[in-house]
Amino acid sequence: MANTIKNQEEILAKLNIYELNEMQKEAISVIENTRDTIILSPTGTGKTLAFLLPTLKMIAIDQKNIQVLILVPSRELAIQIEQVIREMGTGFKVNAVYGGRSMAKDKIELKHTPSILIGTPGRISDHFANDRFSKESIKTLILDEFDKSLEVGFEYEMRGIINQLPNLENRILTSATQETEIPDFVGLKNATTLNYLTGKKPKKLDIKIVTTAAKNKNETLVELLKFIGNQPGIVFCNLKSTIEQVSEFLTKNAIAHSCFSGGMEQRDRERSLIKFRNGTCQILLATDLAARGIDIPEIKYIVHYELPQRVEEFTHRNGRTARVNAKGTAYVLKWAKEQLPDFIKGANHLDISNQQKLKSIYWETLFISGGRKDKISKGDIAGLFFKKGNLNKEQLGVIELKHDCAFVAIPKSESERLVQQLNNVYLKKKKVRVFLV
Numbered sequence: 001m002a003n004t005i006k007n008q009e010e011i012l013a014k015l016n017i018y019e020l021n022e023m024q025k026e027a028i029s030v031i032e033n034t035r036d037t038i039i040l041s042p043t044g045t046g047k048t049l050a051f052l053l054p055t056l057k058m059i060a061i062d063q064k065n066i067q068v069l070i071l072v073p074s075r076e077l078a079i080q081i082e083q084v085i086r087e088m089g090t091g092f093k094v095n096a097v098y099g100g101r102s103m104a105k106d107k108i109e110l111k112h113t114p115s116i117l118i119g120t121p122g123r124i125s126d127h128f129a130n131d132r133f134s135k136e137s138i139k140t141l142i143l144d145e146f147d148k149s150l151e152v153g154f155e156y157e158m159r160g161i162i163n164q165l166p167n168l169e170n171r172i173l174t175s176a177t178q179e180t181e182i183p184d185f186v187g188l189k190n191a192t193t194l195n196y197l198t199g200k201k202p203k204k205l206d207i208k209i210v211t212t213a214a215k216n217k218n219e220t221l222v223e224l225l226k227f228i229g230n231q232p233g234i235v236f237c238n239l240k241s242t243i244e245q246v247s248e249f250l251t252k253n254a255i256a257h258s259c260f261s262g263g264m265e266q267r268d269r270e271r272s273l274i275k276f277r278n279g280t281c282q283i284l285l286a287t288d289l290a291a292r293g294i295d296i297p298e299i300k301y302i303v304h305y306e307l308p309q310r311v312e313e314f315t316h317r318n319g320r321t322a323r324v325n326a327k328g329t330a331y332v333l334k335w336a337k338e339q340l341p342d343f344i345k346g347a348n349h350l351d352i353s354n355q356q357k358l359k360s361i362y363w364e365t366l367f368i369s370g371g372r373k374d375k376i377s378k379g380d381i382a383g384l385f386f387k388k389g390n391l392n393k394e395q396l397g398v399i400e401l402k403h404d405c406a407f408v409a410i411p412k413s414e415s416e417r418l419v420q421q422l423n424n425v426y427l428k429k430k431k432v433r434v435f436l437v
Helices: 008-014 022-033 047-056 075-088 103-110 121-129 152-163 218-228 240-252 266-277 311-318 378-387 412-422
Strands: 036-040 068-071 094-097 116-119 140-143 170-175 192-195 204-212 233-236 258-260 283-286 301-304 327-335 363-368 399-401 406-411 425-427 430-432 434-436
Touching: 008 047, 008 075, 022 036, 022 047, 022 192, 036 047, 047 075, 047 140, 047 170, 068 121, 068 152, 075 094, 075 116, 075 266, 094 103, 094 121, 103 121, 116 121, 121 152, 204 218, 218 240, 218 301, 218 327, 240 258, 240 283, 258 266, 266 283, 266 363, 301 311, 311 327, 363 412, 378 399, 378 406, 378 412, 378 425, 406 412, 412 434
Parallel strands: 036 170, 036 192, 068 116, 068 140, 094 116, 140 170, 204 327, 233 283, 233 301, 258 283, 301 327
Antiparallel strands: 363 406, 363 434, 399 406, 425 430
16 A cells, blocks of 8 residues: 555645544544444534545555545535545545536546546446446445435445445445444444444534414514524525525525525535635525535524424534534524424524614625636636736635636625626636626
8 A cells, every 4th residue: 555645744734734633533543454444423523534534545656546435425525525635635536426417527537547436326336337447446435424325215326336346445434323224235344433423522502492473484584584693504494395485585585595405406506505605695595405415614503494304304404503612503493383393302492583684795706617627726816816806815705616617705896897807818828707606
């Protein structure tokens, strides 16, 4: 086995991380010395880094085939892990494949075989069935959020994939839940389990009940958002049809928000998350798809617009706030005639009569039609906005650089001017389009 091009200290410095937490340190030690590992740890504790750092050390630099296969239950998680690996700057090629992404794009990228392949079970199964790459060199299998990946809907594909990996040496499974039974076909042998779910310090999470007189909770939701004020948060609904009607109501009330559900195109889902991360909108209206496996920062609160149907949904929604050492609040909107599920305990009723006027959002998001494949860096983009866009450092928000495009947060007051000035300019020898998202 050969070390990665960059060592662990260099990678952590690049990520601006100066100390690993207890779980990460133990996971790295165990994975480096054990064949099979199970990591059980709450959402937001850094499991991705915990399995990536030791796994990278197992990759042989001179091997030209896929050596690490990471299976995930959602497109968002695949994209998130790919982004983390790219930000690490390891020097190893990585690709993420998933349903909803162009198959032609997959085929082009996989012609230059990556060392690390990330994917959802359906898309990986398709590539396996068509023999688009060798499976002989895959020595490490990672099942991230395995409780979701091993659900009945994925079991057939998962079994087929794992049965086609003849040379596995390491299996790593991670989850924020400990109730899942692991099927025999996964092939675990004397696995070491790190359980950081039991005996952990209680979360600093407050649960508040907000009672609505009307069955339709829209008016109360707006009142609650005004009570909370300008803070980032997620409003959870059970159905995408609910999201549509709530979104329409928030729009009528001039409350900026993004939507996120399985019924949306992948491109639109990604852009919703980008706008939420960069502050263009502070409210993400989402189904349980957003309860885990997506890359969003620490948030102050979540709202259960519709009551969760299972304790797992309640737990994972709440896991989006009060992460690690932070405090957070889960607001439960309850119609007066609704019965609270038994698993919602320790909640206090809240008076939201003391409301405030919501401030208008400062940021807007611009799209740039150039990315990493065009040799464009974040520094190049910043330079464009400083020199040709005449912005100062305080006016340039978050830059998200993708493979073939980029997204930049800029002041809403400057957006029209910047589009006029920067559209069709050259950036690193590429003529780029610039427009509002």
